[in-house]
Each structure stands twice: as structure tokens, then as C-alpha cells.
Amino acid sequence: MTSKKVSKITISDVARVAGVSVTTVSRVLNGERYVREDKKRAVLEASAKLDYQPNVYARSLAGDRSYLLGLLFDEAPGGEYLSGMQRGAMRQCKEAGLHLVVEHFGRSTALDEIESFLTKLKLSGAILTPPACDNKVLLAALERKNVPTARISPSAPYPGMPSVKINDFEAAQEMTEHLIALGHKRIGFIAGDPEHADSRERLKAFRETIAARKLSVPEDWIQTGGYLFEGGLDAAMKILSQSRRPTAIFAANDDMAAAVIVVADRLKIKVPDELSVVGFDDTPMASVLSPALTTMRQPVEEMAKIAAGLLIDMQKGKKVASETPVVLDVEFVLRSSTASPPQV
Amino acid sequence: MTSKKVSKITISDVARVAGVSVTTVSRVLNGERYVREDKKRAVLEASAKLDYQPNVYARSLAGDRSYLLGLLFDEAPGGEYLSGMQRGAMRQCKEAGLHLVVEHFGRSTALDEIESFLTKLKLSGAILTPPACDNKVLLAALERKNVPTARISPSAPYPGMPSVKINDFEAAQEMTEHLIALGHKRIGFIAGDPEHADSRERLKAFRETIAARKLSVPEDWIQTGGYLFEGGLDAAMKILSQSRRPTAIFAANDDMAAAVIVVADRLKIKVPDELSVVGFDDTPMASVLSPALTTMRQPVEEMAKIAAGLLIDMQKGKKVASETPVVLDVEFVLRSSTASPPQV
DNA sequence: AGAAATTATGGAAGCGCTTTCATATTGAAT
DNA sequence: ATTCAATATGAAAGCGCTTCCATAATTTCT
Secondary structure: OOOOOOOOOOHHHHHHHHOOOHHHHHHHHOOOOOOOHHHHHHHHHHHHHHOOOOOHHHHHHHOOOOOEEEEEEOOOOOHHHHHHHHHHHHHHHHHHOOEEEEEEOOOOOOHHHHHHHHHHHOOOEEEEOOOHHHOHHHHHHHHHOOOOEEEEOOOOOEOOEOEEEEOHHHHHHHHHHHHHHOOOOOEEEEEOOOOOHHHHHHHHHHHHHHHHOOOOOOHHHEEEOOOOHHHHHHHHHHHHOOOOOOOEEEEOOHHHHHHHHHHHHHOOOOOOOOOEEEOOEOOHHHHHOOOOOEEEEOOHHHHHHHHHHHHHHHHOOOOOOOOOOEEEOOEEEOOOOOOOOOOO | OOOOOOOOOOHHHHHHHHOOOHHHHHHHHOOOOOOOHHHHHHHHHHHHHHOOOOOHHHHHHHOOOOOEEEEEEOOOOOHHHHHHHHHHHHHHHHHHOOEEEEEEOOOOOOHHHHHHHHHHHOOOEEEEOOOHHHOHHHHHHHHHOOOOEEEEOOOOOEOOEOEEEEOHHHHHHHHHHHHHHOOOOOEEEEEOOOOOHHHHHHHHHHHHHHHHOOOOOOHHHEEEOOOOHHHHHHHHHHHHOOOOOOOEEEEOOHHHHHHHHHHHHHOOOOOOOOOEEEOOEOOHHHHHOOOOOEEEEOOHHHHHHHHHHHHHHHHOOOOOOOOOOEEEOOEEEOOOOOOOOOOO
16 A cells, blocks of 8 residues: 555646546536547546545535535434434445435424525435425425425425335235234224324225225224324323223334333233234334234335435436335234234 | 526625625634624624525635534444434534534445545544444544544543543443342343443443452353344343353343343243343333333433534634543433342 | 537636735733 | 734635636538
8 A cells, every 4th residue: 555645636636647627527527428538538547546536615615516415304313213214325325425414403493594504505415204304394495495305205295306105005004904814803003193194194094994894993992102102102001991992903103012012011911812013114123022023114224225316316417206206115024913813 | 497596695795794804704703813892793793684604615615624523433323322322413513503424434444435535524523433433444544634533432542532431330330239239149241342342341340340249150141242132132042041040130231131031031031030131221122121121321412412512622722631531420220120039 | 512510628717715914903011 | 102012904815626618629411
């Protein structure tokens, strides 16, 4: 290894070595048209030889892009869902030579603060995770500032913004069918945050599948837990403390399913012998619970990776389908929290 | 294609309105000396009135700060530990008007890649979480590039780099004492990643406390689980499948403690009646486990917040103690996974 | 063949700041 | 009053890039 000089190498060094103008170097580096093959090669060689690192700030100042992607969330990071998203986004960024800036925007964040952030950073793109992906104020600000935006599991389409999601309806349908196939006829449901589109979809799928199978569910067996463990505790308590209770509970995420198992344990209800429990997400917790949780795995990491990829494509001027979401497959994970209902 | 131009407010607009030169505005905004009070006020007023947002890229290009803090980790984000760190760092950044870029640097990341990242982003500071905080290559690169660096729970001091940690020794000692106080005389230990300093400290504290209390532990009862759930499963299996087993196990983090509970369950060993289990960290999982885990809560968020604060101070030219780490308190969390040992 | 369209290339003007450097202005010390 | 240091201030020179514009080289079309 030759020891490198600390003095920075600029675009004009590359231009000199390659025997072309800085304009041409810039063109090559940005993949523009109108550069002859031989010059392009010369530039690339010179650039590699000198180990040239374009100055992000100079580029951002002169141009309009920033080489920074933003991962914007509403809830503070934590939990496998967001971490997974972040991992995927980071991976894609690294591949494309971009960097990932993380930022929190709550529902109550002032428009001023959002705009200030956006004008200051001039993000090359923004990835919005639920429920930030449905924050009207944020969306409008991003649009006004012309920040290419990709949304994950959004509620409703937003013109010009591509999105990535799973088919929550089909997934929840499949999960409900699983319980019915085991022989359950009395199934409860704990919904997530009604503000999340995915939550509403899951509930809808549950209801429709139940109806399609000619079953019925008392409204008392459908509760909302807000995707939170604590909310799940309350919901499970409401459902399980009734005189007539279901033989299975479908919780719209793993955290709430964990809560159901805890409540069942307290009430001395045996899982899965007396009560089957299923979750959604396949967080690490799912396999740790006892019994281990039957759940539906979301490709979270992949979703964010694709979202970042869409942004990168948009930046390159490629057209991306912004109206029809990219839909990824889920994977049913059978563990030991489900069984056939007790014979009555 | 409708793209509306939002006229930007620049430093010279502020200068004009305040009736001073751009130099003076720059001085005020950067908190430099040699500006008269009245002008300073005028600048601040003009700036507020115009809602001026300094252009990060222009500042970075002209100066050599970047207004970007880096959170560098070795393992991909995930888990409450890193998420907590990130939350703390984000919070502090927001307060100081900085932004947080996240990046992964594995043990095997090439020096080239690290240097390229550092020259490209010219970070205003870097926060290193374990085990990245002990990555020699990374540390050397940061030093060479003069990036102010704060480390969290590092192994050994590194000249010029401040650090934040908890007193792992005392915490592990306290935890061990807790078990001894309950009457346990036969205690096993599952260590974390031997490359983490904190892990080594916890083990050392365990050994010394045991010795100080005139107890002894067969080497078979001390296993390594690498801070991972899976590693914990193996370790727990090795300890619990022996003919003579301990009445308590101290796992160096919650994930491994969860594994102990799972293994105990499989082996029909009742927790806490026949086996007490304690963890470390107080991750959300800890309260979900059944029985809920007695553990030691680390102020992870606070640690990162302080680390970011140190960086910001350094940037401002303040001197920070770089030799003696900032040490934060832990909190003992008593739940139901510990009890007195069965009467023999 | 020449004209017109297309493709290539570089000069130079910024992008919006920070930072010398030179110059006032003030206060303290003779 | 006079001198010297400390304090204040602005003009102007970049920081390293992108991009507009003018021009040259090439191809395609009459």
C-alpha cells in the first residue's frame, strides 16, 4: 500500500490527468450524454488512479441534488419493524453511494420545522414509514419542495409518489383461513392503529373472511390495541374476560400477540390448547415467546431497500410507477401458538 | 411538469435587511467574537424575520465543518440497544440543529471504504457504538481525518476521544449480590461477546463477587453466548443439562436471559421456583417474558445523547475530558424471574 | 456537394457560504 | 495628547462542483 496524500484530489486534478476539461469530467461522473467513449474511459481511469472522491458539499451546492436520502419516521426508532427498514435503506444507499439521514417527524411537528429541515438538507429523496407516510402536512411539504418521496405501506395513493407495501388483505386473509382450517369457529381480533392503512386492511380481511366462511364474530371480540404491547394487554383482557370467549385470537402484530399470551397466562388459559394466538410481522420476539408465535413475516428490510431503489431511479430521471404500489410477498410462519380448538 | 421556484433567502438578504455585511452575519450566526451587541441583535432579528435557513452545503464547502453527525455501528441496527442510542443521538442533534447520518462499518470493512466515507462526508463528529468503538482501523481513520469522535462503552481509552459508559463492573456486582442475597450459592453465568469491554467487565465482576462471598463456580457454569439469543440457547443448554446445575443464572444481556428461560421451559425447570434468571439491559422483551425478567436497565438513550453533546461541545471548541469517561448510573429492575433457591 | 441537425467539448459564471486581510474604530496606557 | 493593543467591520477571494453558453466536430439529410 502506498501512503496516500492528505491533500485532497479535486475534479480538476482528474481533468488534468485525463487531458480533458472539468466539464467533461463532471459529465462522465454524472453519466450524462455527449461524451465520446475514449474520453469517458480516460476520465474513469484518471479518477480511479487518483482515488478521486467527489466533494458531496460542492456537488450539492452547485447542483440541486444532495446525495443524502432521508428516512423519516413518526415514531422513534425501535422495534424490529423500523430497524429492519433502516437496514434495508442503508444497504441500498451504500450500493448507490448515497448516505442515509434519519429524522423524526411526529404528527405534531410544526410545518415550519419540516420545511426548515427540507430546505436545509435538500434531500435527494425521502423514505416515509408508517404512519409518517400518511402525514398530510409532511407529504405536502415534500411535494412543495420537490423532494422525491417513496412511501412504505401508505394509506392511500398520493400523486407522484411511489410506494411499497405487502398485500395486507391477502396476508390477513391467509392467516384467518389458517385458524379456520384448524377448526376454529370463534375467533377474536385485535386491530392495530386505525390510522395505519395496513391495520385497516387486516381488519377488513378478517371480517370478510369470517363472513365468507359463514362464521360470525361478536363485536366484543374485536378490539383495538394500537399495535402496542400495552394496548394489546387491554384488548386481550376485554376479550378474554368475557363469559363466552373465542378459541383463537388474531392480533394484528406480534407485540399485541405477545400481550395476548401474557394475559392468557394470567387467566390460566392454556395456549394453544385452549386458545390459539397468531400475530403478524415475525419480530424476533415471536420465536422467544412461549409458546412460539405463529405469525406472518413481512419483508421489511426488502421493502425499504426497494423504496430507496425507487428514489435512486427517480433521481436518475428514470420513470417509476408512482400510482401502482410495488407489492411484496409475505411468508406464513407456523410455530406452536396455534392448534385445533378444544372439543366442546 | 409544474415546478415552482421557491426563492431562497440567502445570507446576503439577511445582511441587507440588517444593514451589515455578510461577513458580520456569518460571524453572528457562528457565534464568533468581535461583533457589537446592536449589530448582533439586528442580524438576529433580520434572520428571524426572513426565516433564514443557512445552506448546509455552502457552509460545509466554505468552512470545514459539515453539520452532520455520524452514528457508526458495527452490527446492523436492530435491537433496543442500538435503537435507543439512535433515539438519543437524534434528539441531541435536533436540539443543536445538526443531522444524523447512520452508517455501518463492520470489522471487515476495508480501510479504503472508511476513508472514502470520511473524506466525502467530513463529519462534524462521529459516535461509535460497541463494538465499532473498538475497531482499530476505524479509530485510526477517524483520527487521521480529524473527526471528533465520542465512543460508547469502549474497551480501552483512546487518546483524545471522550467516551460514555456505565459502570459495568458495579452493575454486574450488584446483580450478583442480588442473587446471593436471595440465598443462591450455585450461580451460573452466560457472558456476552468477549470483544466487548462491557462483557468482560460483567464477567470479571461476577467472578470477583462470587469469590468475595466465598462461593465458587465450576467453570462449566460459565459459558459464552455472544450477546445473541441463539448463543444463549447453546450456553443455557450446556449449563442446565449437567447433572449438577446452578440454582440461578446471570446472563449478560436480556436476549440471552430469554434464551435461558426458553431452555428451562423445555427442560421442565420452573423459573423462578427451581431456577432464577437475570438479564441485563431491560429491553422491551424483558417485561414480556414469562416470567418477566429481573434485569439491569442501561440508560442507552441518555448515553448517546451525552455522546452527541460532547461532540457538539468539541465542535464549539470547548474542551471535553477525553481521558476519563462519563459514567452513568444503571437501574436495578426487579421482576419475577428471581426467587430464593429451593430448599435442598 | 453543401446545409442542417446532432453530438462533443471547454470556458466561465455562479451556488451560498467562511475566512483571510486590510482597515476602522475604540479603549487603555503612556 | 500620543501610542499601542484590542475590538469591529467589510471587500473580496475562494471552497469544488454543475451548468449555461458558445463553439467545434461529426453525422445525416437534401
